[in-house]
Amino acid sequence: MEQPKVVHSTFTLERKFSKPPEVVxxxxxxPAKLRRWFADSKAHETEAxxxxxxxxxxxxxxxxxxxxxxxxxxxxxxxxxxxxVPNERIVTATTMSVEGRPIxxxxxxxxLLPTSEGTDLICTHQGAFFENADGxxxxxxxxRVLMDKLAAxxxx
Amino acid sequence: MFHALGDPTRRAMLDRLTHGPLSVSALAAPLxxxxxxxxxxxxxxxxxxxxxTEKLGRVRTCRIEMAGFDTLERWxxxxxTEWARRLDQLGALLDELDEGSE
Numbered sequence: 001m002e003q004p005k006v007v008h009s010t011f012t013l014e015r016k017f018s019k020p021p022e023v024v025x026x027x028x029x030x031p032a033k034l035r036r037w038f039a040d041s042k043a044h045e046t047e048a049x050x051x052x053x054x055x056x057x058x059x060x061x062x063x064x065x066x067x068x069x070x071x072x073x074x075x076x077x078x079x080x081x082x083x084x085v086p087n088e089r090i091v092t093a094t095t096m097s098v099e100g101r102p103i104x105x106x107x108x109x110x111x112l113l114p115t116s117e118g119t120d121l122i123c124t125h126q127g128a129f130f131e132n133a134d135g136x137x138x139x140x141x142x143x144r145v146l147m148d149k150l151a152a153x154x155x156x
Numbered sequence: 157m158f159h160a161l162g163d164p165t166r167r168a169m170l171d172r173l174t175h176g177p178l179s180v181s182a183l184a185a186p187l188x189x190x191x192x193x194x195x196x197x198x199x200x201x202x203x204x205x206x207x208x209t210e211k212l213g214r215v216r217t218c219r220i221e222m223a224g225f226d227t228l229e230r231w232x233x234x235x236x237t238e239w240a241r242r243l244d245q246l247g248a249l250l251d252e253l254d255e256g257s258e
Contacts, residue, residue: 011236015243019250027246037245096235104235121246123239 007129018118021087025112028090029053042066044075057081059092073099079108088112104129160204165189166197170206170220177219180209 017024027033031051039049044063051059059079065072076097083091090110096103106127113120160166169183184194198218201207208221 011239013236013239013243015247017247017250019253023253024246024250027249033249037249038242041241041245043241106235108239121243123243125235125239127235129235 005130008127009129010124010126012125013123015121015123016115016117016119017121021112021114021119024119024121025087028110029086034059039063047074053081053084055081055084059094076100082107102130160200160206163197163200165193166201169194169197169201169218173207173218173220177217180216180218183218 027037031049031053034051034053035046035049039046039061041063044065046061046063048060048062051057053059057080059077059081061077062074063077064074077094078097079092079094081090082093083089089112092108092110093106094108095105104127106125109122109124109126111122111124113122165187168187172178172183172186180191180194180198184191187194198207198209202209202221205221207218209216209218211217
């Protein structure tokens with residue numbers, strides 16, 4: 001049997017904010033606010049960002065990397081809103097491509113929980129990571145060993 | 157990085173080196189390619205910090221260099237870093253709203 005080439009991983013990030021869920025939610029639903037924290041970064045140069053915040057609507061982000069292992073390359077993030085429960089929940093299906101080649105496909109779930117201090121935000125990212133389509137399919141055992149290592153690392 | 161890994165000969169070389177260090181000639185022999193060709197492949201792999209070579213006396217030894225693999229792991233882990241950075245930026249934006257700049 002050919003060896004699997006896709007690495008799956010899930011990670012969770014949590015934040016506590018001192019604002020009520022409606023205010024945090026507005027940072028997702030308002031394109032101007034979303035751009036400031038989601039789209040822009042010192043690590044890249046944003047080239048295009050559009051968002052249609054509704055179920056079935058799309059979010060499109062294109063940027064050029066300034067540093068890191070893919071500096072100078074163009075990255076595209078495309079997301080489709082799957083579920084929106086105002087002030088509570090946003091589920092997005094997204095793909096990330098580098099120079100037009102898909103490198104991952106993910107489901108990102110944002111959950112907003114009201115607390116006495118404000119809001120707890122839980123971000124769960126369930127990703128499928130592909131080998132970069134730079135050449136022939138990757139089959140050799142050595143690379144499979146690497147992928148096993150990566151999967152183990154990502155599981156932590 | 158991906159260019160380095162995209163070549164099947166280089167992947168075969170990496171595969172063999174995962175089992176332990178080898179001299180250049182030991183690496184070349186089963187691949188049926190010239191020492192020169194192996195050296196060219198090694199250069200690409202060394203540039204990506206996937207392999208390190210060292211000449212001791214007349215023998216050049218090759219071994220896996222973990223720094224390059226760390227880069228690849230980081231590239232995959234970057235999704236997490238990217239989201240962590242975004243959520244930090246969200247926190248900063250929310251704090252700004254206190255200053256009446258809504």
